[in-house]
Amino acid sequence: MTATPTDWIEHRRAGDRELLGWLRLEDDGAVAIDRLGRTASGVLPWDEAEAVLDERGIGWLADLWELELDGRPVRVRLREVSTERVVVTYDDHGDVHTKVDAIELPFPAPATLRPFGGDRHVLDPLR
Template sequence: MLPADWIEHRRPDDREPVGWIRPDGDDWVAVSLLGRALTGPVDWAVAEEALEETGLSWMADAWMLERDDDEPLRVRLVEVTPDRVVVQTDDFGAIDAPVERFELPWPAPDGLRPRRDGDPDGWVVLAG
């Protein structure tokens, strides 16, 4: 649930929400739509700048979903709200590819992370 003292921040150009700014003592912390801190305690202008620089482009990126019982999965974000985060296995743009969806809590768990060098890229079918 979204804390009552978090203040929604929207991009100035199109008023699209890009996150929140939450109080931290006399300072402020920029928080992404995934509910993750983007900054430590900073002044208001720095928090706004961090949210605007981060924007929404990261939502189109491939992510990795770490799983305790299996290999990490390459996923795409489908829905991000203060109620839940929904991801699905990457379909690589194919409209007929089978996908599996996962509903995660919000804020997003640490097991949902950006891709790193060395992560499976999804393009290697057979190696050997």
């Protein structure tokens, strides 16, 4: 089980208290860290680092992603994001009848997982 570093301070959305990420004190400010455990800002004043996470929210986690597998990017969707692991599945293009395998990644998520950079309207014929 992976735990967040002890110097990360949770930042939650006002209202429903959903976890948006963490803040890490550095120098005379704070660094925003997103839900994937990745740095989302440079050193900023505390309130500005909070604003980075507030503006990002969590909706971006539902976007289309790509994962580098065997030297080529494949379309994936995030299925689980926790401080223990990040689980992705191949993008099933909304087909509820498709069985998709889960791929477990460590937390923080590796750099091989990134926002999808291709044309989201073109199906990947190689998958």
